Structures are given as structure tokens and as C-alpha cells.
Amino acid sequence: MRQRFVRVAGGAALAAAMVASAAACASSNGGETAAANKCGYKIAFFGALTGGNAILGINIRDGAKLALKQYNDKHKDCTVDLVEKDSEGSAEKAPPLATAVAGDSKILGVVGPAFSGESKVANPILSSAGVVILTASATNPALATSGWKTFHRGLGNDASQGPAAARYIKNTLKAQKVFVIDDASEYGKGLADQVKQTLGTAVIGSDVIQEKQTDFSALVAKIQAANPDAIFHGGYVREGAPFLKQLRGAGVKATYVAGDGAKTDDLISGAGKDSAEGSILTCPCVPGDKVEGSFPADYKALSGRDPGTYSAEAYDAANILLKGIEAGNTTRAKLNDFVSKYEGQGITTKFKFQDNGELDPNSVAVWAYIVKNGQIVPDKEIPKA
Amino acid sequence: MNIDFVVNNVWELIVTGLTQGSIYALVALGYTLVYGVLKLINFAHSEVFMVGTFASWLTWNWLGLGVDTKVPPMVQVLGYVVIAMAVAAVAAGATALVIERVAYRPLRKRNAPSLIFLITAIGASLVLMEAVGIIVDRQPRGMPRLVQPAAQFDFFDATVYNVQIVIVVSALAMMAALDFFIKRTKWGRGVRAVAQNPETASLMGVNRDRIIMLIFALGGILAGFAAVLYCLKVGSTTYDVGFNLGIAAFAAAVLGGIGNLRGALLGGLLLGVVENFGAGLFGNPWRQVVSFLVLVLVLLFRPNGILGESLGRARV
Numbered sequence: 001m002r003q004r005f006v007r008v009a010g011g012a013a014l015a016a017a018m019v020a021s022a023a024a025c026a027s028s029n030g031g032e033t034a035a036a037n038k039c040g041y042k043i044a045f046f047g048a049l050t051g052g053n054a055i056l057g058i059n060i061r062d063g064a065k066l067a068l069k070q071y072n073d074k075h076k077d078c079t080v081d082l083v084e085k086d087s088e089g090s091a092e093k094a095p096p097l098a099t100a101v102a103g104d105s106k107i108l109g110v111v112g113p114a115f116s117g118e119s120k121v122a123n124p125i126l127s128s129a130g131v132v133i134l135t136a137s138a139t140n141p142a143l144a145t146s147g148w149k150t151f152h153r154g155l156g157n158d159a160s161q162g163p164a165a166a167r168y169i170k171n172t173l174k175a176q177k178v179f180v181i182d183d184a185s186e187y188g189k190g191l192a193d194q195v196k197q198t199l200g201t202a203v204i205g206s207d208v209i210q211e212k213q214t215d216f217s218a219l220v221a222k223i224q225a226a227n228p229d230a231i232f233h234g235g236y237v238r239e240g241a242p243f244l245k246q247l248r249g250a251g252v253k254a255t256y257v258a259g260d261g262a263k264t265d266d267l268i269s270g271a272g273k274d275s276a277e278g279s280i281l282t283c284p285c286v287p288g289d290k291v292e293g294s295f296p297a298d299y300k301a302l303s304g305r306d307p308g309t310y311s312a313e314a315y316d317a318a319n320i321l322l323k324g325i326e327a328g329n330t331t332r333a334k335l336n337d338f339v340s341k342y343e344g345q346g347i348t349t350k351f352k353f354q355d356n357g358e359l360d361p362n363s364v365a366v367w368a369y370i371v372k373n374g375q376i377v378p379d380k381e382i383p384k385a
Numbered sequence: 386m387n388i389d390f391v392v393n394n395v396w397e398l399i400v401t402g403l404t405q406g407s408i409y410a411l412v413a414l415g416y417t418l419v420y421g422v423l424k425l426i427n428f429a430h431s432e433v434f435m436v437g438t439f440a441s442w443l444t445w446n447w448l449g450l451g452v453d454t455k456v457p458p459m460v461q462v463l464g465y466v467v468i469a470m471a472v473a474a475v476a477a478g479a480t481a482l483v484i485e486r487v488a489y490r491p492l493r494k495r496n497a498p499s500l501i502f503l504i505t506a507i508g509a510s511l512v513l514m515e516a517v518g519i520i521v522d523r524q525p526r527g528m529p530r531l532v533q534p535a536a537q538f539d540f541f542d543a544t545v546y547n548v549q550i551v552i553v554v555s556a557l558a559m560m561a562a563l564d565f566f567i568k569r570t571k572w573g574r575g576v577r578a579v580a581q582n583p584e585t586a587s588l589m590g591v592n593r594d595r596i597i598m599l600i601f602a603l604g605g606i607l608a609g610f611a612a613v614l615y616c617l618k619v620g621s622t623t624y625d626v627g628f629n630l631g632i633a634a635f636a637a638a639v640l641g642g643i644g645n646l647r648g649a650l651l652g653g654l655l656l657g658v659v660e661n662f663g664a665g666l667f668g669n670p671w672r673q674v675v676s677f678l679v680l681v682l683v684l685l686f687r688p689n690g691i692l693g694e695s696l697g698r699a700r701v
Contacts, residue, residue: 051523052623184670208670214525214626215619217401218664218672225394238623241525245620249534250546270527270621272452374453 039078047114048089052238062303063314098122102129109321116140116186130332136313151357156284156364162194164366164382165282175230180206183235192234236261241270248275273374287378316346396543406657407556411611412634413649415604421644428506431631432513437612438622440476441469452527474609481605518624642690
């Protein structure tokens with residue numbers, strides 16, 4: 001009996017201590033934010049900041065960071081913080097991060113998730129908590145048809161990128177025989193399927209590679225036997241760089257074409273200048289130097305680098321969320337209404353969202369980039385149909 | 386099923402498979418040596434290989450060879466490859482010795498059960514992989530192109546490239562050297578003695594700890610050589626390059642008969658070819674499925690592998 005009493009009393013004391021410390025914590029927290037900032041609203045970045053594809057995430061994070069810095073300079077009494085959630089680009093690591101975002105009621109919206117695979121698992125969690133999703137880079141078409149009420153995509157999807165890449169292969173490269181490979185990821189397979197569909201009989205062969213694969217000798221032998229004019233790779237730079245290097249090592253001259261997932265300088269540093277030269281990279285993103293105004297200079301001042309792929313798109317996405325907060329939409333539901341009805345000019349395009357969260361088709365531009373002298377430079381905007 | 390492609394490219398698949406297989410075989414020797422003497426699966430051996438790839442990358446960078454360097458003349462290439470092999474062998478051998486010293490020897494002194502060795506092996510493997518991953522930012526590192534691939538001759542209807550010749554010939558030469566070392570030298574006799582019966586061997590004056598260090602060093606050196614050949618072939622490396630390759634090499638060792646040096650060679654070459662045919666026939670994602678099915682089938686009929694365990698048996 002006595003033992004029991006001690007246990008109960010001890011439990012009660014422990015609970016009391018916890019409540020007290022939690023209260024202390026909350027009050028000190030509240031005091032701090034009240035002094036610096038009476039609002040304390042946050043938006044989150046969600047994507048890879050480390051890992052093999054980190055550079056795309058860093059580009060996006062820095063674009064969003066710039067938008068927040070400019071906003072906070074204007075609104076010193078009511079600043080908005082950026083919360084960085086590093087998913088390493090992995091669908092396995094995304095769910096707990098999404099749960100953390102959903103649980104923090106001060107986080108009203110997310111710039112991201114950056115990749116399609118992680119979006120598929122993170123978006124249901126974010127959406128059911130009402131967090132506004134505005135991705136600046138995830139391009140798998142299926143993301144818009146999954147019924148997530150708060151999903152928005154600030155750029156074209158693979159259904160626009162894939163066919164555009166195929167049109168470029170057919171009309172500009174004038175390739176008769178195309179070999180298509182993908183990495184079986186949400187993104188890579190989606191894109192490759194679109195390309196295959198548009199190219200039709202010009203596709204003379206296809207194969208699937210594995211994530212993290214480094215040795216492509218069997219595939220290269222197969223491609224050599226098929227002797228294509230062009231190769232389309234739906235996938236990321238991690239596999240793209242060694243594949244391209246081994247392809248050229250075996251003497252295959254076919255033009256390498258890939259989507260936005262391979263459009264980073266790592267492709268050139270991984271495959272080597274000679275191997276990468278002349279490769280084509282498509283992207284529903286506007287070239288940094290085609291963006292008008294002070295964005296390129298401001299971005300460089302903040303991050304120390306030139307704007308990369310999706311930096312400008314992320315800047316626009318963050319700005320849309322911030323405009324909503326500025327207009328007093330400080331609950332997740334109100335902010336979602338604001339973004340869904342938003343119409344306005346950003347630095348990349350004129351934004352207007354369809355009911356499913358997709359960008360209005362007239363706003364979507366897909367660009368082709370080419371590797372020239374070891375640099376990725378804009379080639380041209382791929383004409384619509 | 387892509388039977389047409391396979392039928393038309395039988396020899397091509399065999400040649401590229403043998404090239405890949407000789408690298409498997411070199412790494413498999415490391416597993417087999419350690420198993421033959423200690424009955425221990427050294428799962429950290431894949432990371433010894435990974436350290437070797439980064440050692441050769443660093444060496445070439447120190448020598449001023451970047452991923453964009455033009456192919457140097459033949460004589461220099463030979464020098465570069467030999468230097469890289471020396472550095473990679475030292476780095477990988479040292480890594481293997483450190484693993485032995487830190488992760489295995491203290492346990493051996495305390496007579497720990499073999500399951501514990503397995504756990505520390507996996508632990509050592511993770512420590513190395515993640516440490517290198519953090520250091521290199523988890524980015525792939527491109528190697529300089531040292532050999533301009535040039536077709537040398539046709540083997541039936543497959544074109545054989547100079548790189549492939551270099552890899553297969555040097556791998557075979559190293560394995561022959563190891564075979565000679567184990568079977569004909571005093572040190573080799575010590576290895577066989579400890580493998581056969583550690584206690585009798587120490588009674589006869591063989592220093593068991595030294596022999597164990599020797600086999601770890603030998604396995605590491607071979608993994609270092611394999612790493613340089615891998616770099617020549619694949620042209621890039623990443624922090625987790627050892628994972629898949631380690632599993633394949635381990636499978637190769639088991640396929641040929643773990644503990645058996647010639648078995649590692651046979652298993653490596655066979656696995657390389659089988660994988661290639663699997664990938665050619667069913668598509669690339671099936672590569673490992675096919676090779677492991679073959680492994681299971683072989684083990685069903687010959688549970689000790691094709692040639693059986695033998696490092697410790699009297700046959701040698």
C-alpha cells in the first residue's frame with residue numbers, strides 16, 4: 001500500500017514538474033518573440049540540403065531566403081521566419097519532417113517539397129493539416145491529381161516538360177532513333193514515359209537503371225548495339241554523370257538529353273567537360289539571366305553564387321506566400337484561399353493557378369539548355385506544340 | 386525478355402561481364418582470405434575497397450589530373466596507374482589493418498562469440514562509409530580519363546577494348562601472385578597452417594596475430610588494386626560505392642566456395658557474366674535478382690560453393 005502511495009505521489013510530482021517546466025518554457029518563448037516580433041509566423045523550406053542531389057535544394061532554399069530577407073527588411077515589426085527541413089531528397093526521411101511541419105501551427109506554408117518522390121509521401125500529411133504547399137520544383141504530373149487541397153505548383157509539370165523535350169529531340173536535334181532510360185523514380189519514370197509517348201516509333205529501345213547505380217557497362221553495350229542518335233535520360237544527376245562518362249568512354253556519340261533533375265554543374269564535374277559537351281537539359285524553369293530586375297544581383301549578394309535552377313521559381317513561390325501573410329491571411333485556411341485565387345506577375349512568369357493547383361497552361365515555359373565549353377547555357381525556349 | 390539482344394550480343398556480354406567479374410574476384414579474395422583463416426565474414430571489407438577508390442582519386446588529383454585532363458601519353462599513364470595502385474594498396478591495406486586492430490582484435494582477445502564480430506563488422510563499415518560521405522559531401526567524384534578506350538581486336542563478334550584487357554590481365558596477374566604467395570612461400574605456409582589448426586600452428590611457432598594481420602593486409606592490398614581498376618573502368622566513385630560491390634563480391638566468394646582462393650576467382654568471373662546476362666535478358670533492374678537466384682541454385686546443389694572450402698584443407 002505504501003509503495004503504491006509513493007508511486008502515485010511520485011507520478012503526480014513528476015507530472016506537476018513537467019507542467020511547470022512546460023509553462024516556464026512557453027512563457028520564456030512567448031516573451032522572447034513578443035520582444036523581437038509580435039507575429040512569429042513561419043514558412044518552411046522542404047527539400048534536400050545534403051545528399052547527392054543537394055544543390056537543387058540549396059538553390060531553392062536560397063531563393064526563398066532572399067524573398068524572406070526582403071520582406072523582413074520591410075516589416076521589421078512583424079517578421080516571418082524560414083524553417084529549413086532537410087529531407088536529403090529521400091522519400092523515407094520525409095514523413096517525420098512533414099509531421100513536424102504540420103504540428104507547428106505557426107508554419108503557414110511550405111516552399112516545396114522539392115522532389116516528386118518525397119512530395120508523394122509528405123503532401124498527404126501537410127495537406128490534411130491544411131499547410132499550404134507551393135512547390136517550386138516537383139514536376140511529376142500525378143501530384144496534382146491526388147486530391148490534396150492545399151497543393152500548388154509554381155511551374156510546369158513533366159506533362160509539359162516531357163513532350164517539350166520530345167519536341168526538341170524531334171525538331172531541333174532531328175533525331176530519328178532515340179533510346180530512353182529512366183531510374184524508376186516518380187520523377188524519372190514520369191518524364192521518360194511522357195517522352196516515349198510523344199516520340200512514338202522513334203523510340204528504338206529503353207531500359208531502366210537503378211538509383212545509386214555506378215556501373216553501366218551492360219546498358220552501354222545495349223545502347224551501342226542499338227546505335228541511337230539521341231538518348232533521353234529521365235532521372236537525376238547522381239546516375240546521369242557516371243552514365244554519361246561511361247557512354248562517351250565507350251565511344252557512343254549520341255546526344256545526351258535529360259530533364260531538370262540533371263541540370264546542375266555536377267553533371268559536368270562528374271562526367272568531365274569533354275563527355276558533357278553538347279548535352280541538352282530541359283527545364284520548365286526560366287534562365288537566371290533572363291530574369292529581369294535586381295534578382296540575380298541580390299541573390300548573389302545573399303548566397304555568394306549565381307542563381308541556379310529553380311532559385312527564381314522559389315523566390316516567386318515564397319513571395320506569393322508572403323504577400324498572403326502581408327494581406328492578413330494568417331491562418332492556414334485563409335492563406336490557402338489566397339494562394340488558390342492568386343493572380344500576379346512574378347519574376348519567372350505570370351502566376352494563376354487552376355483548381356487542381358497546376359499553373360495555368362499559358363504561363364508554362366519550358367527551356368532547353370545546352371552544355372557549351374563546360375557551362376550550362378540557355379539554348380532556347382521550346383516552342384509550344 | 387529481350388532474347389534477340391542477348392543472342393546478338395553473347396560475346397559482348399561475356400567480355401564486359403568478365404571485366405566486371407575480375408574486379409569482383411579481387412575484392413572477393415579479401416572476404417575469402419579472412420574467412421579461410423578466422424571463419425569471420427569481414428563485412429567492412431567493402432569499405433576498404435571504397436577507401437581505395439578515394440585514395441586513387443586523391444593521388445591523381447595530387448598529380449594534377451582532374452576529370453577534364455586530356456588523356457596523357459602511354460608511358461605516363463603507366464606511371465600514373467602504378468603510383469595510384471601503390472597508394473591505393475597502402476591506404477586500403479592500412480584501413481584493413483586498422484579495422485582488424487580496432488574492431489576485431491579486442492574481441493578475439495576476449496573470445497567473443499562470432500555474432501559480435503558480425504555486429505562490429507557492420508559498425509566499422511557504417512563508420513567508414515558515413516565519415517567519407519560527410520567529407521566528400523556525398524557527391525560523386527569524377528576520375529581523369531587515363532586510357533582512351535580503343536578497340537583492340539574482335540573476340541568472336543565482340544569488340545575488346547584496351548581498358549578491358551588492362552583490367553582482366555592485371556587482375557589475373559595479381560591473383561596468380563597471391564596463389565603463389567600462399568602456396569609456395571614461408572608466410573603462405575603460415576597462413577595455411579593457422580587456417581588448418583590455429584592451436585597446433587602456434588605450438589609449432591607460428592605467430593597467429595601476425596598471420597591474421599598479414600591476411601587483412603593482403604586482402605586490403607588486393608582491394609586497393611581492384612579500386613584502381615574500378616576507377617579506370619567506371620570513371621567515378623561515391624562514398625557508398627562499396628555497398629553494392631561488396632555484396633556482389635561476397636556473393637562471388639560464396640559462389641566459388643568461401644575460403645578457397647581459386648573459388649573466389651571462378652565465382653567472381655561467373656557472377657560478372659551471369660549478372661550481365663540477367664541484365665541483358667530481363668532489363669537492368671533484374672541484374673541482381675538473377676545473380677542471386679543463380680547463387681541460391683548453386684548452393685542448393687553444392688552447399689560449399691562450386692569448388693568448396695579449401696584454404697585450410699590439406700589439398701593445398
